[in-house]
Amino acid sequence: GAGVSQSPRYKVAKRGQDVALRCDPISGHVSLFWYQQALGQGPEFLTYFQNEAQLDKSGLPSDRFFAERPEGSVSTLKIQRTQQEDSAVYLCASSRLGSGLVETQYFGPGTRLLVL
Amino acid sequence: AQKITQTQPGMFVQEKEAVTLDCTYDTSDPSYGLFWYKQPSSGEMIFLIYQGSYDQQNATEGRYSLNFQKARKSANLVISASQLGDSAMYFCAMREGFSNFNKFYFGSGTKLNVKP
Numbered sequence: 001g002a003g004v005s006q007s008p009r010y011k012v013a014k015r016g017q018d019v020a021l022r023c024d025p026i027s028g029h030v031s032l033f034w035y036q037q038a039l040g041q042g043p044e045f046l047t048y049f050q051n052e053a054q055l056d057k058s059g060l061p062s063d064r065f066f067a068e069r070p071e072g073s074v075s076t077l078k079i080q081r082t083q084q085e086d087s088a089v090y091l092c093a094s095s096r097l098g099s100g101l102v103e104t105q106y107f108g109p110g111t112r113l114l115v116l
Numbered sequence: 117a118q119k120i121t122q123t124q125p126g127m128f129v130q131e132k133e134a135v136t137l138d139c140t141y142d143t144s145d146p147s148y149g150l151f152w153y154k155q156p157s158s159g160e161m162i163f164l165i166y167q168g169s170y171d172q173q174n175a176t177e178g179r180y181s182l183n184f185q186k187a188r189k190s191a192n193l194v195i196s197a198s199q200l201g202d203s204a205m206y207f208c209a210m211r212e213g214f215s216n217f218n219k220f221y222f223g224s225g226t227k228l229n230v231k232p
Contacts, residue, residue: 033220042120042207042222043161056219089159093220104151105220107161 002026004108006092012114013082021077021111025094032075033105034067035091043091049075082115089113117142120208122223129198130231136183137193137226139208147213150191151220152182155205164206167191169213195228203230 005024013019025032031050035043036059045059051072060067064083069075079086089112093105121140129135141150152164167175167182175182183192195202208223 035220035222040224042122042209042224043220044222045219048219059219091161093161104163104166106163107153109158109160112159 004092004094004106006090006108006111008111009109010112010114012116014116015084016081017115018078018080019082019113021079021090021113023075023077023092023108025073025075025092026096026106027073029094029096029106030072031095031097031103031105032069033093033095034075034077035093036061037089037091037110039088046077046090079113082113084115087113087115118223119143119221120210120223122208122226124226125224126227126229128229128231129195131200132197134194134196135198135228137195137206137208137228139191139193139223141189141191141208141210143189143210143212145212149211149213150182150184151209151211152180152191152193153207153209153222154202155207155225157204161207165193198230200230200232203228 007022034046037043047067048056049069064080066078089110091110093107095103095105148169150167153161155161165175165177165180167184174184179196181194205225207225209220
């Protein structure tokens with residue numbers, strides 16, 4: 001596609017429910033990033049993939065958060081046993097190369113997760 | 117310490133006037149990149165402009181320019197001739213070249229309102 005797409009755009013979950021958020025990066029982009037954006041805040045880094053390899057997951061807040069990109073394209077962020085503090089917008093971004101300081105990240109529209 | 121600080125939660129500007137959005141950063145890495153993104157109410161992060169730590173000149177992209185003062189560790193965004201469509205959240209971000217290479221650090225953002 002022309003840009004990064006994410007689905008669903010909105011998700012309401014009951015506390016304790018598992019959710020899966022999908023990201024389709026720009027075709028051919030090597031790098032993929034997940035961010036969490038709380039209301040009124042800037043995005044915070046969660047994890048980074050270079051192709052199918054998850055090179056950095058230091059931002060994942062707990063072991064309830066899991067991300068994968070098995071074929072180096074589509075990625076899924078899974079949150080198990082959701083808690084109210086997980087409510088946020090989850091942004092996915094991709095960039096063309098695997099390295100390069102100047103590499104711009106292109107963002108998707110985000111998934112707004114509300115945990116009740 | 118915060119990597120990126122944006123001290124203006126909200127700004128107003130009259131249409132057709134220029135406005136400066138402040139950003140200061142903190143890093144000991146000699147190689148880094150600074151980015152500005154716009155986030156309209158639709159939620160998608162739109163890349164505006166990039167400045168590298170070794171760039172000799174301030175970056176410009178159309179109506180956007182970056183006032184880069186390396187010694188002061190500031191990277192302010194200047195929007196000239198503001199338009200109503202410029203009303204949005206603006207985020208400053210940094211990527212470090214050698215340490216934490218995979219992470220983008222974002223500030224808390226500035227909400228810009230352009231008045232007709």
